[in-house]
Every structure is written in structure tokens, then in C-alpha cells.
Amino acid sequence: MSKFIAPDKVYKERISTCKACPHLQAGNFCGTPLRGSILEDGTKLCGCAMSVKARLHFAACPLNKWEKVLGKRELAEIEAAIDRKSAKEIWDMYAKFVGIHPNSGTNCPPCVKSAVEELRSLL
Numbered sequence: 001m002s003k004f005i006a007p008d009k010v011y012k013e014r015i016s017t018c019k020a021c022p023h024l025q026a027g028n029f030c031g032t033p034l035r036g037s038i039l040e041d042g043t044k045l046c047g048c049a050m051s052v053k054a055r056l057h058f059a060a061c062p063l064n065k066w067e068k069v070l071g072k073r074e075l076a077e078i079e080a081a082i083d084r085k086s087a088k089e090i091w092d093m094y095a096k097f098v099g100i101h102p103n104s105g106t107n108c109p110p111c112v113k114s115a116v117e118e119l120r121s122l123l
């Protein structure tokens with residue numbers, strides 16, 4: 001199993017929260033699919049496929065309805081794994097799961113990149 005995957009229990013709780021959220025679109029996306037949306041208060045919805053994003057233990061809901069799962073073990077795994085290739089590895093995994101070309105024009109690469117940068121700042 002990938003070092004970036006959240007436990008099943010966490011995944012199910014996150015998906016349950018998203019299914020009850022009015023911002024879930026097409027049954028799977030946070031805001032406009034793959035593009036994201038900006039709410040009236042300026043909050044940016046990511047446009048990610050929740051079936052994938054909710055599986056990533058370092059991911060978080062943009063409205064703080066669910067948070068990252070970062071215990072000592074996860075931080076140690078990230079610290080051991082994180083390098084310049086990490087964002088590309090995560091993005092390639094995401095594109096494969098969602099079934100899109102890795103070079104397609106979506107909102108995902110900057111979202112993944114900012115998540116990796118945030119993780120770097122925590123280490």
C-alpha cells in the first residue's frame with residue numbers, strides 16, 4: 001500500500017461527510033469537477049475527485065469539514081519519501097485513478113504541489 005494512503009475508516013468518514021455536503025458535484029467532485037470553484041467568501045473548492053483525494057492521508061477539506069491525518073508514523077513516512085519527485089508521483093497516481101491524461105489542463109497539479117509544500121513546511 002502507498003505511503004500516502006489513509007486508513008479505510010478515515011476514508012469512509014471523509015466520504016460520508018462529502019456526500020452530505022452541498023458542494024459535492026456529480027457525486028464525486030468538490031466544486032466544479034477538476035476545475036474547482038470559488039465561493040462567495042473567497043474559499044476555493046479544489047475540484048478534486050473525492051474518491052481519490054479522501055484516500056490521501058495528507059489531504060484536507062477546503063472548508064475544514066475533515067482534516068489531514070498526520071500522526072508520527074505518517075510524518076516519518078513523508079519525511080523519508082518527500083523529494084522533488086513526490087508531487088509528480090502523487091499527481092501521476094491521481095491521474096491514473098481518475099482516468100485522465102497527466103498533462104491535461106486541470107486544477108490538480110497546483111493543488112497537489114501546494115499540499116506537498118505544506119508538508120515540507122511541517123517537517
Ligand code: SF4
Nearest residue numbers: 018021024030061065
Ligand atoms: S471536501 Fe469538503 S467542501 Fe469539498 S465536498 Fe467534501 S466536505 Fe464538501
